[in-house]
Amino acid sequence: MDNKTLENQRVLIVDDQRAFQLIFKGVLYSLGATNVAFAPTGEQALAKCANINFDILFVDYHLGIGKNGKQLLEDLREKKLLAPHSIFMLVTGENSVPMVMSAVELEPDDYLVKPFSQSVLRSRIQRIQRKKLQLAELYQALFDDQPELVVNLCQQEISKDSRYQQFCKRVLVENLLALKRYDEAEQVLDASLALHRSGWALLLQARCCFEQKNYNESLVLCQEAIEQNRYFAEAYDIQAQNYRAIGEHDLAYSSILAAAEIAPFSMPRQYLVIDIAREIDNVSQQVQASKQLYEITRRSIKQDVVHLLNYIRTTIDAAVKETDPSQRNRYQQEASLAIQRVRRDESMIREIDFNLFEAICQARLESLGGAQYQAKKTFAAVASQLPEQHQIMPDAIFLLNQIGEFEQANAMSKLVPADLMKNQLLNTLFSDQQNFIDQKRQQFGELNKAGIKSYKQGDYAAAVIQFESALELAPMNTGSALNLIQASIQLLNSQKKNRSRELFERCKKTFRIVDNMPLPDNHRVRYNDLLQQFDVLRDEFRR
Known part of the structure; x- marks a missing residue:
């Protein structure tokens, strides 16, 4: 047995259970590790990685309050704190489909389900080490965001007929698609699919067809991929986009819901849920997806107060449109509870005047309850503060439209900064209210x-x-x-x-x-x- 697998490697264990930390440290010592550090939370792990370049990270998916393992991986990649040679392994005792598939989609170097043996751990680490060593230049080019170089390195590796040929073909096609070199991508995919109808090739071929507006061909490929693997969430995504493109909105909705059920922690997927739900006028699903977006981003590098604001806005908007009094009341209660709950999270709301946002939201809720005069009085009390609070101006516009001050709302709309309207969901809310x-x-x-x-x-x-x-x-x-x-x-x-x-x-x-x-x-x-x-x-x- 090789007991030097981790010799001279800087290792970080990220787990909130002290007992597991100590047991796992013993296993790693038996594999030659002598430089092992610990972090009980994602936030502490991020801080350590800012100062130390770890070679291997073993990260538990669930880390109690704060960032989870998936969010930590996103943060490390976004901040370029995970070196090209580093190995990131997610570890968990849970194997539910939504959690596993959401983690796998983010593509850590490996994924371990507890319990696992020392021999399994050793073989997994050695396999990844060999791959990282042989493809060091390629991983560096990926780290540096150099798609043209990635394409060249992949082509070189494929020509060698190496053991990582399939991996390199997939990376090659992904980068060719990013560069919009569709003909070259299709050549690689056609050759791969002629040898084996692998899931990754079917998916990328479906994407390639969709990008070129060959929707029916793309749908056939999506269906084949799903028949191979019913948990292939990305295939459902592309299937939904195809159905949407050809006007089959109900089928698109079924597909995107299937994807969201399999792997719910993807921002682009939840945005697509919102868009399709809007097209079929499913207000409750828009509220649910906007809440999911807020939850996904709340502890991650993608955290932005706009996700919270949009969740509350969507919920109030649903109450405005709802004709059933009991359902409208449920939406009103949900919005009020969300506002109360978020007050306990200072890190989320410190960048805006949350008191002002809350006042306008309460005015919208008052208006729904028939207290139109009180709603207008509230607006009058805060109107002078709005020019300095760009993030909250949309809510004032929603309120003005709601109480019938159309001219004033139109005038204020012209003052909203263009950058603010780049937010996809906020744009959708504006468009929805405009139509309404x-x-x-x-x-x-x-x-x-x-x-x-x-x-x-x-x-x-x-x-x-x-x-x-x-x-x-x-x-x-x-x-x-x-x-x-x-x-x-x-x-x-x-x-x-x-x-x-x-x-x-x-x-x-x-x-x-x-x-x-x-x-x-x-x-x-x-x-x-x-x-x-x-x-x-x-x-x-x-x-």
Whole structure:
């Protein structure tokens, strides 16, 4: 037996169980390891890797609170802290399909399920060491993100007819596809598939066909790959993209749900779930996927407050669209609980004014509950802070549209930075609300326009009815509220002897929509003038 497999190797064990650390250290010592370090959390492991270039890392998938093993691998790669020669092995006692497949998709150097024998561990390590040594230049080129060099090195290795030929063919095709050299990729894949219908070749051929819009051919290849391996999540991904491209949205939805069930911890996959769910108007699935995106990124290098904001936004958006009161209430509760829960995570919310975000979200929820005036009052209280808080401006726009302040929402939309709108899910939410609001805004515009026409013709009674109908669609719209007040005052003035007390009270109530609210200059002048006219009427009613 070779007891020097790990001689002179710097080893890091990342596991939150002290007992396993000590047992595993003994196993590694028997394989020649004398330089072994420990880290109980992903965060501590990351800190150690920033200072020491470890040769081998054994990382438990579950690490308690904080980063898990998969997230640690993502972080190490993103920060270039995992050297090309280093070996990263995920270790776990759990073998559920979602966890295993999600880990395998990230392609660690190996994946060990507890318990495992010393001989199995030794053979796995030696196999990877040989591969890393022979393909050292290729791993360095991959580390340096040099696809052209990767292609050349793969071609050289394949020409040698080495034992790593299949691996090099797969890496070669992946990089040819990244470089959009589809004809060359197809030549390699055709030759490989003629010898053996391997899963990796079927998948990459399906990808190649999809990129070239050969959707039906790609679907056939996806199906063959899935028949070989029903847990082939990436094949379901491409199948979903193909179905979506040809307009078969229900089939696309079934495919992407199958992929997400097999391996749920992929950001691109969850974004695709959201897009397809949106296309078939499945709001609950959009909420679930946006929550999953937040959970996936919460402890990883991809952590960004925007994922949290989008989850809460999606949930409130679902409540706005929901017609069933009980389901709407569930969405409202979920949004409120998410806001409360995240307050305990200072690292997540410190980069934004979370109090401001919470206030606007609460205003949206209040509006849903019928408290339109309170919602507008909340907006008025925070409006001056918004220009400095770009991340939260979209939420103010959603609120303004929700309460019917369409003109103000449109004006604020032009102030949202272009970089912010690069976020895929936020863009989707904007587009969804635009479609949802457009019909209401059109109806509102027609009623408001009809009211103005009636007013100009001197038919104040008709104008009042039309402006009131417009306000039912946009209950806090400043312009329409002022129109209604103006028409009501004119109608009351025309009723010299039999003025309607009911109309007077309705007019008085309408003033609440604009009282103590920040108003553009043109509305402010008009408001003051109408208030003076109304005060005259008030005095006359008192006599």
